Amino acid sequence: MIMAELVLAARDLVEADGAEVERRLAESARKIELQGSLVEVLEAERMVLLARVPGAAAEEEARAVAAELGYMRRRAAELARAVVKLREDHRVCLLGRRIECLQAQIYGLERRNRECFEAMARREKEKGEARAEVDRLRDENRRLRQEAARARRRWRRSWWERVRRFDWAPAPSAPHVRESKVPKNCFYI
Template sequence: MRMVMISNGQGEDRGETFAERAEEYYRKRPQLLALLQDLYNGYITLLDRCQQTKRRLNPRDQQDEGSETESTLSYQPPPAQENIVDDLVAELVIKNVENEFLANQLGDMDQQRNDCLRKIELLKMLLELLESERVMLLNDNVRLGHKVSAVLEEKNVVASEAMFMKRKAAELARCLLRMRDDYRTCILRQKIEDLQEQIFFLEKRNKEYHEQLKRSEMKVMKKSNSCCFQRRSKKTGFKLWERVKNADLFMCGVHHNGSS
């Protein structure tokens, strides 16, 4: 029972590293020695009981058995046999320790194998994650490519619209120039019309002066009696007419300059 408790304690308190296991072994070494001593004492008691049962089964040999029991009780093992038992116990302990070391090494190897398997699983999961991220990046790259193509198309559309707006701006500039020219032509036309009105007014005045001169000439011709006088009056009339015409033209020029 004590051995089972010690083995359970060893299984629970087993260290992870070699140093911890060695320290645990040296710490429990007295318990192991005490366990071996208990086993030896148990072996002696079992041997005594076995001999007692044999004596009970063979009553004829009670005297011999009594003498044997007295001899066994009084018998003390020689020191050579004690040394042999100690050697056997030491060898048994060494074998148990070696078995424990081998079991620990196997446990460590199993732990390493489990760790390797766990790492392999983690690497597989990481590889799957990286593969999914690669697929996502490829999809993002394709989507960005579509966006870039759409942006380039929009850029081309904007460039064409800009060229169209430039053409429209040039046309509007030409229209403004035409409107400015048309405005200037309108102003010039208005000035020409004003000048034509002034010319018409001056011509009308000239006609009135001419009629007045004709009337005056007719009066002069009626009053004259001789032909020479009439000729002279005609010459003077023509001269006066020339003077009036010259005077009217001079006045027209002065009026035109004043209006302009």
């Protein structure tokens, strides 16, 4: 799920970068058009100047202006290429930074995942130890119950033995009880 979120975030970043690149390319195209318009204006001014300058001087001026115009066109093309390259380099730099950011997030998530896994392993180990302790105490309780039951049985047996051995004949100091009516092995509680 985390990887899916990261992929969606990366896709959104790439789409945003694509829109930014398209916007910048449109700006570059507009600038190139403006430079082309500027060249056309300069060409028109050159023509106006040529019309004013007479003969040979005009031809020489026209050659100089044509050379300057060629230089300006080359320079404008170089500038346009440089702007496009600069935009691409900038985009690559931004993408590199975003990739580093995503890698840092992935590293953080992996570290948190590892910590959670270690905590779960510790909890499971503690549960196992607690279960072992509970089992040990249960066995100890069972053993103590059995010993107590044996001791009760021994005590009851010995008590009954003492009761059976006891002489139940009436005491000589009790004249109101007659011996004939009370059986020898009967007792009163």
